[in-house]
Amino acid sequence: MNTNEERQRYSKEDLAEFEEIIQEKLTNARKEVTFIKETLSRRNDSGTDNTASSSKVLEDGADTAEKESMNQLASRQMKFIQQLENALIRIKNGTYGVCIVTGKLIPKERLRAVPHTQHSIEAKLQRND
Numbered sequence: 001m002n003t004n005e006e007r008q009r010y011s012k013e014d015l016a017e018f019e020e021i022i023q024e025k026l027t028n029a030r031k032e033v034t035f036i037k038e039t040l041s042r043r044n045d046s047g048t049d050n051t052a053s054s055s056k057v058l059e060d061g062a063d064t065a066e067k068e069s070m071n072q073l074a075s076r077q078m079k080f081i082q083q084l085e086n087a088l089i090r091i092k093n094g095t096y097g098v099c100i101v102t103g104k105l106i107p108k109e110r111l112r113a114v115p116h117t118q119h120s121i122e123a124k125l126q127r128n129d
Helices: 004-005 012-046 054-093 109-113 121-128
Strands: none
Touching: 004 012, 012 054
């Protein structure tokens, strides 16, 4: 193995590009979480009428299922935000873009598509075997 390849890091310019991509994704993810929370809040506020009918029971069931779905979506977005924030930390400490399994640089194309990844395709495929 070539030790130079393993120690290789992305340039400051490359890291700045990745940081910009991550910041944009963070902004969008935070907006989405805010929207989901506002939507859930509005649903809770509008559910105060006391009409007792069979259609109301069906609506309540559908509302509950939709709230669960929205909560799961918010939870996934919060996890994504945490992963993006962790990627920013890796940029600051100089470990961003290095596969934690192989120690090699993760290709730029992969980082542009999945900027929070810590695995090269090679390492990801090994995990799935």
